[in-house]
Amino acid sequence: MLIQLEKIEKIYEIGTVKVPALRGVDLLLGKNEYVAIMGPSGSGKSTLMNILGCLDTPSGGTYTLNDINVSEMDDDQLAEIRNREIGFVFQTFNLLPRATALHNVELPLIYNGTSAVQRRKQALEALDQVGLADRVHHKPNELSGGQRQRVAIARALVNRPSILLADEPTGNLDSRTGDEIMEIIEDLHEQGHTIILVTHEEYIAEHSNRIIRLRDGLIERDEAVHK
Amino acid sequence: MRILIYMWEGVRIAFDALKAYKMRSILTTLGIIIGVTTVITIVALIQGLNQAFSREISAIGTDTLYIQKFPWIMNDNDWFKYRNRKNITLEESERVRQLSTLSLAVAPSIATRRTAKFQDKSVESVIIFGTNADYMITSNAVPEYGRFMSENDVHENRPVCVIGWEVAQKLFDQADPLGKRINIGGRKFRVIGVLEKKGSMFGFNQDIIGIIPIGAFQSAFGAQRRSVEVEVKIKSPELIEEAEYELTGIMRRIRKLTPEKENDFAINKQSMLLDTYNKLTSTLWAVAIGVGAISLLVGGIGIMNIMLVSVTERTHEIGIRMAIGARGRDILVQFLIEAVVLSLSGGLIGVLVGFLATWVVNLATEWVTVISPTNVLLSFGFAGAVGIFFGYYPARKAAALNPIEALRYE
Ligand SMILES: Nc1ncnc2c1ncn2[C@@H]1O[C@H](COP(=O)(O)OP(=O)(O)OP(=O)(O)O)[C@@H](O)[C@H]1O
Ligand SMILES: [Mg+2]
Numbered sequence: 001m002l003i004q005l006e007k008i009e010k011i012y013e014i015g016t017v018k019v020p021a022l023r024g025v026d027l028l029l030g031k032n033e034y035v036a037i038m039g040p041s042g043s044g045k046s047t048l049m050n051i052l053g054c055l056d057t058p059s060g061g062t063y064t065l066n067d068i069n070v071s072e073m074d075d076d077q078l079a080e081i082r083n084r085e086i087g088f089v090f091q092t093f094n095l096l097p098r099a100t101a102l103h104n105v106e107l108p109l110i111y112n113g114t115s116a117v118q119r120r121k122q123a124l125e126a127l128d129q130v131g132l133a134d135r136v137h138h139k140p141n142e143l144s145g146g147q148r149q150r151v152a153i154a155r156a157l158v159n160r161p162s163i164l165l166a167d168e169p170t171g172n173l174d175s176r177t178g179d180e181i182m183e184i185i186e187d188l189h190e191q192g193h194t195i196i197l198v199t200h201e202e203y204i205a206e207h208s209n210r211i212i213r214l215r216d217g218l219i220e221r222d223e224a225v226h227k
Numbered sequence: 228m229r230i231l232i233y234m235w236e237g238v239r240i241a242f243d244a245l246k247a248y249k250m251r252s253i254l255t256t257l258g259i260i261i262g263v264t265t266v267i268t269i270v271a272l273i274q275g276l277n278q279a280f281s282r283e284i285s286a287i288g289t290d291t292l293y294i295q296k297f298p299w300i301m302n303d304n305d306w307f308k309y310r311n312r313k314n315i316t317l318e319e320s321e322r323v324r325q326l327s328t329l330s331l332a333v334a335p336s337i338a339t340r341r342t343a344k345f346q347d348k349s350v351e352s353v354i355i356f357g358t359n360a361d362y363m364i365t366s367n368a369v370p371e372y373g374r375f376m377s378e379n380d381v382h383e384n385r386p387v388c389v390i391g392w393e394v395a396q397k398l399f400d401q402a403d404p405l406g407k408r409i410n411i412g413g414r415k416f417r418v419i420g421v422l423e424k425k426g427s428m429f430g431f432n433q434d435i436i437g438i439i440p441i442g443a444f445q446s447a448f449g450a451q452r453r454s455v456e457v458e459v460k461i462k463s464p465e466l467i468e469e470a471e472y473e474l475t476g477i478m479r480r481i482r483k484l485t486p487e488k489e490n491d492f493a494i495n496k497q498s499m500l501l502d503t504y505n506k507l508t509s510t511l512w513a514v515a516i517g518v519g520a521i522s523l524l525v526g527g528i529g530i531m532n533i534m535l536v537s538v539t540e541r542t543h544e545i546g547i548r549m550a551i552g553a554r555g556r557d558i559l560v561q562f563l564i565e566a567v568v569l570s571l572s573g574g575l576i577g578v579l580v581g582f583l584a585t586w587v588v589n590l591a592t593e594w595v596t597v598i599s600p601t602n603v604l605l606s607f608g609f610a611g612a613v614g615i616f617f618g619y620y621p622a623r624k625a626a627a628l629n630p631i632e633a634l635r636y637e
Contacts, residue, residue, distance in 0.1 A: 055630050055634070075554070079549065079552050079555075079557075083552020094547045094634065098243055108551040110236050111553045111554070111557055112229070114232070
């Protein structure tokens, strides 16, 4: 199994108040799956994605990624997992504003010590894959929303990660641009990538093979999509 | 390899930030600029002084001792004590010369100022030395042409003189002075030699002098009641301590001092001047170090302050970097580099302004300044160290951020 979640809990503490965001999530996920996570606002989707992406650590339960127990790792090890195994696409793009598209995409390779020549080659390939070969020297404020999200996808891909996580990747885009992004994601799935996607839109979730519905920090339903 | 790659990223980020916030960066590094400028300038002044001083003092050899009534360095109060000492006599000088085994040459000398005349030309305030033939060795008084006084000249009190380069120039112009009789303080002396040009030492022009046999000096200028100075050239500089010891013993024996009596003479040497000089310049050093340290401290706090601002401003960016795999220490190194780039830029500007300041001093005053590479490198090094020291706390703060919270920060 690629991903194995057992009784994952996440409790936020605000002062003395405890907010349970996840209340025991069990999940098995294989290679090259394409999963959509849905659920009402506040149901814990982003919290789950952050834990899957090793950005955040669960309050309880175990998370096994590629047969490695991630829940016991320290900060540096988690950083390396994020760098090697995970590609994260955010709703708000999260690009470095002063860096060019190329530099943004090269960034993960900088932190794993890839040489400059190799870095440039891989980054250009990734940008080409999302159809931005002609925008490599543009800065984020010189790009449209859709183009920014494509830079972010290229950055997520560039290190050839095991999973691609996308938290409402089309949330800040109009529907036509959103469709373009979904096409790219679908292509990536066809090329063998494993994809987990959070969305509020049924028609977007329908692109996936499996829909997991969360409610109040628990999996309410987990069903395959029939096309 | 990996560290080099993200260090380079750190340098790149640092220069981006410098470019984006030019004014802020310059203001931040002001303390460092002032500190480095001060240190560069003061140290250049001190080293200029050192150079000038060692050039001047080189005329007093490290292998020469001076037996005199007064020590060179004394307090105002001591003067009265030394004043009552017996004068050092020509006879005592002669005894020292006979008894000393470590000396190469022993020359008694007395001096006075007199006007020198030849025909219608004259030079005022010529320093006239009465001494013996050894003076050529003890004072390195080498004739450029003609000869120095011989033992016989001195012994028989012949009215001969060796004159300084400038005296010869002024009295004779192009003509040959050798064999001419000049008038010194009302007496006639035959010129037998002209000394090499020597320049001046401690404001005393060594080329406006005349040297005559000490006996002739005493009978001409009636200086029997003055103390002579005994110049002793030692066989080699390493023997100076031993020679000082020997001369002290000889003088005490000549003067029949019982063991409980203090020396009633002084043995002077170059290192006494050096010591005093070093004490003087140490004050300057203290100023340089004090001002430099305070400015660097203020500069360091400025850097810490601006780096804390920078960490806060870039919290979101730190979150992004962490999300794609930057470890805490990668972020730490990045911010340290930024602090060092900032402080080194201040250092660079400081060095340039320091060069400018010393240049202005050179133009405006007689003061010689010397900027040594060590001085520049040291100032630079300090600036860099300040960057690391004061940048560490903000950098560690950045490194300790939680990725998800940093990402959420707007
Ligand atoms: N940093 C936090 N501190 C405290 N509570 C939090 C924090 N992040 C999330 N929560 C709480 O945890 C619960 C789940 O939040 P989460 O962001 O995972 O929801 P979501 O399903 O992504 O919602 P949305 O669809 O609006 O993005 C919510 O009740 C939220 O208020
Ligand atoms: Mg969310």
